[in-house]
Amino acid sequence: MPKAVWNDLIIAESDDTIVVEGNHYFPRSALRNDLITESGTHTFCPWKGTASYYTLEHDGRTSPDAVWYYPEPKPEAEMVRDRVAFWKDVTVVD
Template identity: 45%
Template sequence: MQARLGDTVIAEADEADLIRIEGNWYFPPAAVREGVLTTSPTPYTCPWKGACQYFTVTVDGHALTDRAWSYPEPYPTAIEKVGADFSGYVAFWKEIEITD
């Protein structure tokens, strides 16, 4: 599967390597293209997943603030609920198209 912004692939992995949570596909950290994400200072803590890290997605000089996120250290109960360790996996907001 691919995460694309326009014609640019920003993440790519086999579907079996992704984790689906609440309708969002989470890509393994190694599947995300180097240099596309920069850490955002936006704070958020999900009541059941834990502290979230937001990222700005930048492609060809075009920056989209807070359009990607991950949970570096999700709550153990969240890992249990999801059935997989999604620590550091990255999900993308709607401007980023996820395709097979």
């Protein structure tokens, strides 16, 4: 089962991930709410739309914008709705 790991913590785990452009997208419900805060960062993907971000925080450590999601994906990217993906110092393992 795929897991997203940050600083030896499992921050998301699900057997219902999809891979888009090499990134595992986990159901939003699989992400631990106690480790995230909303970020003001937004980026734009021409085919998926505008991404929003969460910052990870735990035990004095932070990873700004390490989690992203598309709150209103474009129609061709509907498969990522209500899902999150990770980068920076988050590792996805099977």
